Amino acid sequence: MSSPRSGIPHYWVALRAMLVLTAVLGVGYPLVITAVGQLALPAQANGSTVTVNGDTVGSALVGQSFSDADGNLLPQWFQPRPSAAGDGYDGGASSGSNYGPENADLIAAIEERKAQIAEFNGVTPDDIPADALTASASGLDPHISPEYALLQVERIAAERDLAVEDVRALVQSHIQARDLGYLGEPTVNVLQLNIAVEALKA
């Protein structure tokens, strides 16, 4: 008793089935979904890009670095989290550090960041939140915690000759609540905050 019609071997059935299924699931399906995305939801389907004065400066979803070519943090910009994607926020090499909790390199890196961020912002090391000291899972985390954003306010105000209160109010207005009010964590989108702070001086 066999389900393929008599005389047709299983592998021949399998080969034909795989060809049809590849055409349907591997070509037809993604093309239909792409058509729906491009026609009905083009902004999202193409990466939620952000433009300033007509120029695309990034994606609202993907973090970017605010360092100079040598990797030094630029003091006039709100700084994102440390990144393990390539040399930092490499859009072609998403990755976490994968350091374990007892890894000596990670422990040294956290100590170094702690000292550096404290000095950079003129705060005590104990005030620095965990997200500022740790690399994200993707290396492309677009967000920082509200605490880390607020911690950078005085530095930004001084660097840009802005009133501390104005910058703080700007950060407060950029704190995104949890999704639907209860999912995930409150965040601040670094790119959008930096676009806003750049506009503030005008």
Added chain:
Amino acid sequence: MDVFFAILQVASLVLILALLYRPLGDYMARIYTSRKDLKVERGFYRFIGVDSGVEQTWQSYLRGVLAFSVVGLLFVYLLQRFQAVLPYSLGLPAVPEGLSFNTAASFVANTNWQSYSPDLTMGYTVQIAGLAVQNFVSAAVGIAIAIALVRGFTRRESATIGNFWVDLTRGILRLLLPLSVLGAVVLIASGVIQNFNGFTEITTLSGGIQNLPGGPVASQEVIKNLGTNGGGFFNANAAHPFENPNAWTSLFQNVLMLMIPFALPRTFGRMVGNHKQGYAILAVMGTIYVASLTFLTLFELNGAGTAPQLAGGAMEGKEQRFGIFASTLFGSTSTLTSTGAVNSMHDSYTSLGGMMPMINMMLGEIAPGGVGSGLYGMLVLAIIAVFVGGLLVGRTPEYLGKKIGPKEIKLASLYILVTPTIALLGTALSFAIPAVRADVESTSIWNAGTHGLSEVLYAFVSAANNNGSAFAGLTANTPWFNTALGVAMLLGRFIPIVLVLALAGSLATQDKVPATAGTLPTHRPQFVGLLLGVTVIITALTYFPVLALGPLAEGLQ
């Protein structure tokens, strides 16, 4: 306050799954018991040369599964080897032989272990026409096997257990494809990308250069979760903002991973004609799920270990938008199903936290497990449990009206030995063969000491149980790991399938025996407790020694 949000998050997930349980479970039962073919299905059967009205013996059913999987393996292998001449390959070269074998085995075995970084290795054509196709079909194969086993219980004196080609086709066309289309649109609306743009170079706000990736991501993301496959379009998997842009999509992906495995007990209950049997299985799955999630969340929240303590929280390898709670929820769901997707890096979890995904996989992926594989794994354990119950009272065990004789017990016992043997043997050989050990220690292991052992153990447990997640610091793109893990994935997938189909065939040939006063009821809390106990004890006895050498040693020092 934070804990309140965490509980609300889990509660909404439970509510959604509870609402889906009956309609989805009943729908799946109808799919696999209906005698009618759709018009499009009739055309498909004609083209591939199958008579949908004829059922198969378990041996013939198995030959269909194996033939289909071998063809799939060759397809995915060849697509990778010819990547250089395929369209939309982003200029990437052919994938090397060893890696191509590993990846083909991985996706055909519903594992989606990735020895490679997709960002740098796979063009769009290989992803959509090779990998995503296997995401659909390997999931449909898993459900088909589970349904065949359930038929073993429902049939009386039957030589056949269904028709593989019909089960495969219906699972894809009536279940996975329609749900994927809906889910993909939801994901795009929520920010997941879907294009063929390749990389776009942009000048960042501060004047730097960034290459933003493109890709047909949403169409793959949905089936990767729905089919409990787990292979990421990007290296960072569901931590990548283009795969999983916010905490809402993360919850939605949890639903996708869990909806079919948690609804299959309903399908089972309906097919055997007793919904309480389904609820008993569901209760065991649900209890393990909640317990495991609670442990992982507490470990990560506690943030033990030198680095998390120094940083003030276990945020290494976690995204700010997810935080601890949405990360541990995803990590638990992904490793308790056989998905293996990640939205946080398990390698960077606290020592005891990192042990939880391993334990989840070591349980055999049954709470609720992969699509189909979770149900058949749990039913095998149920057979072991009624056997243990029978030993206690000195009576021939029965389950669902079928006598559990020597043949059934042998098959079930072999089943529960397969994956631990592969996982532990693979880990042991990695250190026992001198040349391999030197390579593993110098090239592959990323974190020194006990954590390095955990990385290797995690890899083999993940491969043998067809999960696919990793302690991703491990460099697995080496001849040893590509070969050993590839073999582990194939054996870990297909030996259990052979045993389950043999079991289905054996059960189907039996007549039903009427339940008597001495029959152990398998729909009551007592049996739920027994099954829970059997599951935990088997896993604990098998794996405790090696856990003591890895994560326990690291976490308790």
